[in-house]
Amino acid sequence: MTATNKDWRDDIYKVFKDLDITMVSHVPDAGHTPLINLCEKDNEIDVVTLTTEQDGVGLSCGAYAGGRKSALLMQSSGVGNCINALALPNICRIPFLTLVSMRGEWGEFIPWQVPMGLGTPKVLEAMDVKIFRADYKEEVGSTVDAAARFAFNTNRSAAVLLSQKMIGAKQFKNG
Amino acid sequence: MIDRRPFVQKILKNRKPNLRVISGLGTSTWDVMSGGDNTSNFGFIGAMGQAIPFSLGLAKSLPDLRILLFTGDGDTLMSLGSLATVANHPVSNLSIVVLDNESYVETGNQPTATAGKTDLELVAKGSGICNSYTITSENDYDKVIKTIYAEEGPSLVVAKCQAKATPLVFPHSFDGSVSINRFMSSIKS
Numbered sequence: 204m205t206a207t208n209k210d211w212r213d214d215i216y217k218v219f220k221d222l223d224i225t226m227v228s229h230v231p232d233a234g235h236t237p238l239i240n241l242c243e244k245d246n247e248i249d250v251v252t253l254t255t256e257q258d259g260v261g262l263s264c265g266a267y268a269g270g271r272k273s274a275l276l277m278q279s280s281g282v283g284n285c286i287n288a289l290a291l292p293n294i295c296r297i298p299f300l301t302l303v304s305m306r307g308e309w310g311e312f313i314p315w316q317v318p319m320g321l322g323t324p325k326v327l328e329a330m331d332v333k334i335f336r337a338d339y340k341e342e343v344g345s346t347v348d349a350a351a352r353f354a355f356n357t358n359r360s361a362a363v364l365l366s367q368k369m370i371g372a373k374q375f376k377n378g
Numbered sequence: 379m380i381d382r383r384p385f386v387q388k389i390l391k392n393r394k395p396n397l398r399v400i401s402g403l404g405t406s407t408w409d410v411m412s413g414g415d416n417t418s419n420f421g422f423i424g425a426m427g428q429a430i431p432f433s434l435g436l437a438k439s440l441p442d443l444r445i446l447l448f449t450g451d452g453d454t455l456m457s458l459g460s461l462a463t464v465a466n467h468p469v470s471n472l473s474i475v476v477l478d479n480e481s482y483v484e485t486g487n488q489p490t491a492t493a494g495k496t497d498l499e500l501v502a503k504g505s506g507i508c509n510s511y512t513i514t515s516e517n518d519y520d521k522v523i524k525t526i527y528a529e530e531g532p533s534l535v536v537a538k539c540q541a542k543a544t545p546l547v548f549p550h551s552f553d554g555s556v557s558i559n560r561f562m563s564s565i566k567s
Contacts, residue, residue, distance in 0.1 A: 253431075
């Protein structure tokens with residue numbers, strides 16, 4: 204069990220450090236922002252801002268072929284962009300780890316987030332990605348640790364779904 | 379217009395030990411294989427659009443090696459955004475050679491956007507890859523070799539090629555895990 208820090212993003216960062224994850228790519232999401240900031244302050248971690256989530260799959264696989272571990276951070280809306288790209292780690296048995304901040308599930312305000320929020324677990328399962336889910340802050344560290352070890356020890360793809368219940372649903376105000 | 383297969387073979391003929399070669403799906407992989415099997419090559423046979431980000435991740439991880447990607451205009455057009463990522467997270471050891479035949483030659487020669495108004499050299503430059511140029515003749519071989527081995531990357535060379543089908547030359551294995559492990563062993567040794 205990973206120790207719980209004040210912010211669950213600190214727990215994820217600790218897993219990155221413990222497991223020597225030195226490349227982190229992302230299409231940003233507010234839920235990931237504190238983690239992205241932690242990684243950007245760390246000279247041992249390369250942070251790569253993508254234009255589309257699917258490029259993070261290829262980037263991650265190339266990094267692994269060159270001897271480095273990485274993680275892809277994205278919002279659930281990005282999972283659909285990755286479908287065909289996920290064939291690459293699958294057929295090559297390259298470990299692939301992604302952390303997905305969920306939208307469209309718990310108290311969502313924007314209807315447009317719902318289709319891909321509902322589709323996220325189905326899409327990942329369809330592409331043989333093992334799903335881990337964290338609904339509570341206390342379990343984030345141990346869940347990310349378990350998913351990362353699953354990916355890197357068994358040469359498979361793993362995704363951690365970080366629930367909207369935990370992240371908090373943003374309520375938008377007009378005007 | 380360049381005859382792509384002998385051109386790729388010539389570039390790979392006297393390759394230096396510090397070169398690792400990636401190829402985008404389809405014809406580029408057959409082209410590289412036609413130059414002889416080599417454990418320092420890794421060829422895509424699927425996952426269209428992933429060869430550029432893969433090569434970026436590889437180049438970032440292996441700063442002491444030179445990374446050369448051969449890929450097609452179709453593969454490049456599928457991931458134009460990755461050129462912006464390459465430019466903004468630059469790697470000095472990455473060269474991309476786009477074998478631009480202006481068509482999806484494997485599926486029946488349907489024209490790509492580069493047969494129309496799209497210029498990949500300008501797209502690369504506009505994305506921020508300053509070292510980008512177009513060649514139309516095999517005589518530019520020396521210039522490309524200099525770019526691959528000696529110039530500051532990232533670079534993108536658009537090699538305008540004839541749109542003709544070439545014989546398929548299969549890689550050592552179609553199993554990606556076999557191919558990638560073989561390629562990774564060439565890095566460790």
